[in-house]
Amino acid sequence: MTLRRKTHSDLRKHSDEHLCGLLQTNEAEAAFTEIFDRYAVRIHAYCYKILKNEDAEDVFQDTFVRFHRTVEKGTEVTNLSGLLFKIAKNLCINKKQSRSRRVMLPIQDYDFPVEAHSGDKKELLGLIDMALDMLDDTYKEAFVLREYDGMSFKEIAETLDVTVSTAKIRVFRAKQKIRKVLAPYTREFA
Amino acid sequence: MSYQEKLYEFLEQELPVEQENELFTELASNAELRSEMKDVLSMNRAVASDARAFTVPVGSVKSVFSTLGYMAPAAVGAGAATGFLAFVKSGYGVAAASLLSALVTTGVFFGLGGVIPSSDTTEPEVAVPVIAERFEPIEMDMVLLPAPEPPKANAAVQSGVFNQHTQTRERVGANADGLGLANDAVTQDKQPDMHQGIHNNGVVGTNLPPAKRNVVESSYSYAIEPVHAMSVTDSRSIDVFSSGKARPESAPLYSLPGSFFPSPDYFVVEVRQMTTWSMDNPDVSPAANAGPANFAVSLGIPTAKESRVVLDFGRESYYMNFTQHLNNGGSVTHRKNPLMWWGGVGYRHIFNPDGVVQPFTQAVIGAAEAGPMGRLMAGAEVSLSTSIKLFGAVEGSSMFYSLDGTNYLSSNLGVVYGLSLNL
Numbered sequence: 225m226t227l228r229r230k231t232h233s234d235l236r237k238h239s240d241e242h243l244c245g246l247l248q249t250n251e252a253e254a255a256f257t258e259i260f261d262r263y264a265v266r267i268h269a270y271c272y273k274i275l276k277n278e279d280a281e282d283v284f285q286d287t288f289v290r291f292h293r294t295v296e297k298g299t300e301v302t303n304l305s306g307l308l309f310k311i312a313k314n315l316c317i318n319k320k321q322s323r324s325r326r327v328m329l330p331i332q333d334y335d336f337p338v339e340a341h342s343g344d345k346k347e348l349l350g351l352i353d354m355a356l357d358m359l360d361d362t363y364k365e366a367f368v369l370r371e372y373d374g375m376s377f378k379e380i381a382e383t384l385d386v387t388v389s390t391a392k393i394r395v396f397r398a399k400q401k402i403r404k405v406l407a408p409y410t411r412e413f414a
Numbered sequence: 415m416s417y418q419e420k421l422y423e424f425l426e427q428e429l430p431v432e433q434e435n436e437l438f439t440e441l442a443s444n445a446e447l448r449s450e451m452k453d454v455l456s457m458n459r460a461v462a463s464d465a466r467a468f469t470v471p472v473g474s475v476k477s478v479f480s481t482l483g484y485m486a487p488a489a490v491g492a493g494a495a496t497g498f499l500a501f502v503k504s505g506y507g508v509a510a511a512s513l514l515s516a517l518v519t520t521g522v523f524f525g526l527g528g529v530i531p532s533s534d535t536t537e538p539e540v541a542v543p544v545i546a547e548r549f550e551p552i553e554m555d556m557v558l559l560p561a562p563e564p565p566k567a568n569a570a571v572q573s574g575v576f577n578q579h580t581q582t583r584e585r586v587g588a589n590a591d592g593l594g595l596a597n598d599a600v601t602q603d604k605q606p607d608m609h610q611g612i613h614n615n616g617v618v619g620t621n622l623p624p625a626k627r628n629v630v631e632s633s634y635s636y637a638i639e640p641v642h643a644m645s646v647t648d649s650r651s652i653d654v655f656s657s658g659k660a661r662p663e664s665a666p667l668y669s670l671p672g673s674f675f676p677s678p679d680y681f682v683v684e685v686r687q688m689t690t691w692s693m694d695n696p697d698v699s700p701a702a703n704a705g706p707a708n709f710a711v712s713l714g715i716p717t718a719k720e721s722r723v724v725l726d727f728g729r730e731s732y733y734m735n736f737t738q739h740l741n742n743g744g745s746v747t748h749r750k751n752p753l754m755w756w757g758g759v760g761y762r763h764i765f766n767p768d769g770v771v772q773p774f775t776q777a778v779i780g781a782a783e784a785g786p787m788g789r790l791m792a793g794a795e796v797s798l799s800t801s802i803k804l805f806g807a808v809e810g811s812s813m814f815y816s817l818d819g820t821n822y823l824s825s826n827l828g829v830v831y832g833l834s835l836n837l
Contacts, residue, residue, distance in 0.1 A: 253484045253485070256482065256484060257479075257484070257487050260475075260478070260479075260487070261487065264470045264475070265468055265469065265470055268468060268469075268470045268474070269465060269468040272468070281471065281473075281474050284470070284474055285474055285477050285478045285481070288478045288482075289478060289481050289482060292482055348456070348457075348460045349460055349461075349464050352457060352460060352461060352464070371458075371461045371462075371465060372461070372464075372465045372468070374465075377426075377428070392423070392426075392428065395422075395426070396419060396422040396423075396426075399422060399454060399457070400418070400422075402457060403450065403453050403454060403457060406453065406457065407453060
């Protein structure tokens with residue numbers, strides 16, 4: 225018998241599903257911390273790449289809070305990663321819709337995350353971001369889920385509610401489009 | 415499927431092996447396809463390094479956890495945090511360095527303790543152990559004896575802290591023969607057993623002017639026979655030390671014949687909580703550095719009434735902003751606020767050791783997980799009883815660390831508060 229309360233490091237080896245189950249017990253805090261530890265960076269990257277500005281922080285925070293409240297109510301979770309990204313995706317859509325209805329304020333500079341790179345790479349990343357912004361959301365989110373969140377095509381398909389081949393096509397198309405935008409520049413860097 | 419699609423599938427490791435040769439053959443003869451492959455590879459590399467550079471802002475983490483009523487974790491993102499700490503540690507062997515640093519500096523301090531005379535050698539009144547004479551001077555009916563002589567077998571006088579329990583006064587004189595103790599200063603207590611077993615090292619009569627003092631000390635313990643205890647003419651508590659062996663007034667409080675370590679009468683254990691502000695990035699503090707995760711434990715070894723050597727260790731968040739150069743020529747700037755273990759050895763000087771409020775300053779050198787560090791503290795202790803104190807202080811600390819040939823400094827300023835116990 226252990227007298228001390230479990231910490232999230234005690235739960236490292238537990239499955240996502242088991243952690244979700246623990247969210248309804250007195251080990252909820254440790255379980256949530258472990259879930260956050262596993263997915264925070266990926267969800268944050270997704271929000272940041274899809275929304276690009278201070279809205280990303282709001283959506284990121286809201287994603288985890290809503291997830292917690294959803295599971296707390298007893299919702300059974302079979303695909304934690306998918307659920308988190310679906311929440312994030314829906315919140316991003318909502319945010320974009322509300323953004324289109326309001327006057328845009330200047331984008332706030334963020335201290336985090338910081339991506340400092342060598343001159344060429346920094347410029348290339350800036351161009352990729354610019355090209356991403358020019359993509360349709362369907363291609364953009366498939367690209368982000370694949371490249372920034374490291375999802376397999378199967379996971380992307382589950383998250384976006386499409387077939388695996390559609391997920392593949394969206395990622396390839398996104399890359400082709402980005403490549404077309406970047407072509408004149410990538411030649412220079414090469 | 416076009417060759418372009420095959421190329422993308424190949425780069426995604428999704429192309430069946432049996433179709434690879436066909437693609438390679440086409441690549442060998444199709445310059446446009448080769449160019450496209452180079453572009454996509456270049457893009458993939460850039461995106462991969464961009465993805466690795468992502469971290470979650472501390473403020474966002476705290477916001478999520480506080481909304482849910484949880485305590486925010488010290489580091490965010492298992493992979494990111496673990497990788498980061500592993501990166502720092504692997505470069506410097508910091509854990510080993512911290513331990514080595516603490517051991518070396520501890521050894522230096524104790525070594526010097528045996529070599530450098532205590533400050534009380536010229537001023538006997540300074541040689542009063544810390545817990546003695548805590549209260550107002552007490553009028554004592556004291557007669558001083560001439561120069562000290564070796565003790566007789568049964569001449570030991572008890573030491574320790576005791577309270578006066580009786581005003582029954584009976585002159586005793588026989589107990590302190592040869593000790594140079596002020597026999598007349600004591601009266602017989604009707605509860606003699608209460609003083610048994612308390613050991614030596616100390617002084618008596620220090621409330622008198624220096625010239626009239628008679629300081630005794632022993633550097634070793636020996637069996638103490640039951641003797642009549644002392645009481646004084648004042649009913650307040652008093653700390654009295656004694657021994658069976660006289661000590662010249664010029665002798666240091668801690669003489670260490672045959673012993674490397676001093677044997678103080680007591681140790682001070684402090685537990686303190688810290689709330690710190692990063693001097694390098696106000697965004698991550700003070701909220702990021704508050705809470706029970708930031709704490710310190712200190713072992714104090716008194717070297718004189720107003721000074722002690724301290725061995726400190728604890729955990730504290732240090733904001734780190736450094737650039738990591740990648741093998742592919744790029745670089746990533748990390749901004750983290752990891753919670754790190756630190757340890758060190760230092761010195762505390764107490765300015766008013768007899769007062770209820772005792773201002774002090776403390777300096778500590780040591781190492782945190784990422785590099786060497788120094789700490790300065792100024793504050794005050796408040797005596798609640800003879801063995802318990804509350805204290806509060808302002809503390810500044812700086813940690814040096816070096817990565818990829820570049821040196822960095824991270825500084826915190828904060829408030830500390832806690833409890834100290836004399837054990």
